[in-house]
Amino acid sequence: MSSLLEIEDLRAYYGQVQALHGLQFSLEDGSVTTLLGANGAGKTTTLRAICNMIRSTGNIRFDGKPLAGRSTEDIVKLGIAHVPQGRGTFTRMTVEENLQLGAMTRRDSRGIADDVERMYDHFPKLRERSDQQAGTLSGGEQQMLAVARALMLRPRLMLLDEPSFGLAPLVVRDLFAILARINRDDKVTILVVEQNAQLALAIAGQAYVIETGRIVMAGEASAVADNEDIRKSYLGY
Amino acid sequence: MELFVNQVLAGIATGAIYACMALAVVMIYQAIDHLNFAQGEMAMFSTFIAWQLIQWGVPYWIAFVLTLAISFAGGIIIERLLFKPLAHAPILTHVAGFIALFAIINSVAGLTWDFTIKQFPSPFGSRPFLGSQLISTHQAGMIGVTLVLLLMLYGFFRFTRIGLAMRAAASLPESARLVGINVGWMIALGWGMASAIGAIAGMLIAPVVFLEPNMMGGILLYGFASAVLGGLSSPFGAVIGGFLVGIFENLVGTYIPGVGNELKLPIALALIVTVLVVKPNGLFGRTVVQRV
Ligand SMILES: Nc1ncnc2c1ncn2[C@@H]1O[C@H](COP(=O)(O)OP(=O)(O)OP(=O)(O)O)[C@@H](O)[C@H]1O
Ligand SMILES: [Mg+2]
Numbered sequence: 001m002s003s004l005l006e007i008e009d010l011r012a013y014y015g016q017v018q019a020l021h022g023l024q025f026s027l028e029d030g031s032v033t034t035l036l037g038a039n040g041a042g043k044t045t046t047l048r049a050i051c052n053m054i055r056s057t058g059n060i061r062f063d064g065k066p067l068a069g070r071s072t073e074d075i076v077k078l079g080i081a082h083v084p085q086g087r088g089t090f091t092r093m094t095v096e097e098n099l100q101l102g103a104m105t106r107r108d109s110r111g112i113a114d115d116v117e118r119m120y121d122h123f124p125k126l127r128e129r130s131d132q133q134a135g136t137l138s139g140g141e142q143q144m145l146a147v148a149r150a151l152m153l154r155p156r157l158m159l160l161d162e163p164s165f166g167l168a169p170l171v172v173r174d175l176f177a178i179l180a181r182i183n184r185d186d187k188v189t190i191l192v193v194e195q196n197a198q199l200a201l202a203i204a205g206q207a208y209v210i211e212t213g214r215i216v217m218a219g220e221a222s223a224v225a226d227n228e229d230i231r232k233s234y235l236g237y
Numbered sequence: 238m239e240l241f242v243n244q245v246l247a248g249i250a251t252g253a254i255y256a257c258m259a260l261a262v263v264m265i266y267q268a269i270d271h272l273n274f275a276q277g278e279m280a281m282f283s284t285f286i287a288w289q290l291i292q293w294g295v296p297y298w299i300a301f302v303l304t305l306a307i308s309f310a311g312g313i314i315i316e317r318l319l320f321k322p323l324a325h326a327p328i329l330t331h332v333a334g335f336i337a338l339f340a341i342i343n344s345v346a347g348l349t350w351d352f353t354i355k356q357f358p359s360p361f362g363s364r365p366f367l368g369s370q371l372i373s374t375h376q377a378g379m380i381g382v383t384l385v386l387l388l389m390l391y392g393f394f395r396f397t398r399i400g401l402a403m404r405a406a407a408s409l410p411e412s413a414r415l416v417g418i419n420v421g422w423m424i425a426l427g428w429g430m431a432s433a434i435g436a437i438a439g440m441l442i443a444p445v446v447f448l449e450p451n452m453m454g455g456i457l458l459y460g461f462a463s464a465v466l467g468g469l470s471s472p473f474g475a476v477i478g479g480f481l482v483g484i485f486e487n488l489v490g491t492y493i494p495g496v497g498n499e500l501k502l503p504i505a506l507a508l509i510v511t512v513l514v515v516k517p518n519g520l521f522g523r524t525v526v527q528r529v
Binding site: 051053076077081082084088089092093102105149 | 398401402404405408409411412413414415416417418419420
């Protein structure tokens with residue numbers, strides 16, 4: 001298998017403060033990878049750097065194409081869907097409008113309409129609420145909407161920033177089952193950032209653990225899950 | 238009673254002027270989150286362009302359409318050249334930019350076309366409308382154009398993809414980028430549309446107030462007041478706000494003894510402030526959601 005995303009020597013800055021200190025990792029095409037680490041480790045920053053939402057240096061290649069110098073919206077057009085921390089829901093718009101916005105880069109109105117239906121099949125709650133303002137959805141429903149909105153892009157790579165945040169355990173399980181299905185059926189490569197390490201390691205093939213902007217552990221998800229030292233010192237379970 | 242009805246009618250007629258200007262104000266506010274103090278001057282300049290075209294013998298409606306196209310392009314150019322570089326500057330820098338733009342447009346218009354007042358034709362004529370002495374065919378036409386414009390804007394924002402993208406860019410720029418929307422161009426498009434709507438307002442107002450470089454001063458103030466009264470986030474509110482301000486102003490002038498033309502404006506504005514104290518987001522405005 002080939003790499004869909006390759007990252008070399010990634011450094012990112014908030015003003016003068018350096019938040020990432022030379023990350024290096026890659027994602028296999030079709031894989032699920034998880035990025036773990038404590039609060040403030042630099043997980044969100046890594047995802048933001050991939051989409052050029054923050055000043056960074058280093059090499060990022062998506063499907064062989066360098067991303068340096070491309071704007072966020074152009075990177076999205078290449079097929080990278082980013083579900084940001086906090087979901088980024090357009091709260092004043094309806095559920096349906098949120099889904100339409102997800103497909104903003106596409107021109108195939110037939111395909112878009114079909115995909116809206118497909119999302120409603122994945123997430124039946126959204127169908128019931130299609131004309132409702134997205135801000136009135138529950139937290140779990142909004143997270144479903146955020147994932148559905150990202151899928152409307154027909155992405156090749158999906159970046160998810162703490163999708164389980166604030167959700168009830170049952171909802172989290174559903175959500176991860178859907179992510180696994182999307183990865184398997186639609187061949188979407190997934191990079192998921194999680195606090196809930198146990199759950200993320202269960203669906204991921206590869207895992208990276210970062211601490212203060214550096215990768216401290218990389219390997220098969222199962223190996224990371226089995227490594228007691230890593231679990232105790234970085235993952236807290 | 239008849240006096241009351243008549244004054245309300247006359248108020249609606251002047252209100253159409255404010256409503257039209259308020260639409261342009263809301264348009265730009267949606268795009269950039271600020272009021273554009275130079276909006277009136279931009280509208281005045283567009284009206285001069287229309288006047289010049291008509292002087293050169295271009296038929297009215299062709300001049301009208303050409304002026305819209307030129308104003309639309311002009312709005313986009315102003316955004317690209319002047320305000321895009323200021324995108325991350327503090328608000329006071331923007332205000333300085335607006336004031337500079339105001340002064341530049343005003344003096345360029347004065348230099349090009351001088352400060353003498355000019356007649357501007359109305360496409361609707363100025364006969365009594367349906368035999369009424371209070372409202373002329375021009376005023377009726379103005380009300381009609383404002384309502385059609387409102388409907389078109391509603392349709393644009395509600396039913397087109399680009400309208401949806403503009404709303405998304407205005408409400409959450411970061412999320413908009415993450416679905417692939419070029420937020421910078423949406424802002425430029427907002428400037429273009431606001432400029433074109435301002436041009437319509439200017440061309441409709443000019444037959445009433447006469448064309449000269451300072452014609453929009455007071456009207457922009459009323460336009461702001463109307464937009465704020467209606468709620469800056471709602472084109473519908475802006476139009477209703479415009480009509481209400483027009484009606485307020487007329488009724489105050491008629492029914493409160495001793496209020497002549499000079500006092501109409503302050504009293505109308507005082508009433509608006511009162512409304513805003515009770516409903517800070519305006520009559521139809523949504524609660525303002527903080528940007529992330
Ligand atoms: N907007 C910002 N301005 C300045 N520093 C920031 C900003 N955002 C994050 N940082 C800093 O960058 C570092 C990495 O933050 P980041 O948000 O990437 O952490 P994270 O791993 O996503 O944490 P969490 O699990 O809490 O979301 C932290 O030290 C943080 O203080
Ligand atoms: Mg984070």
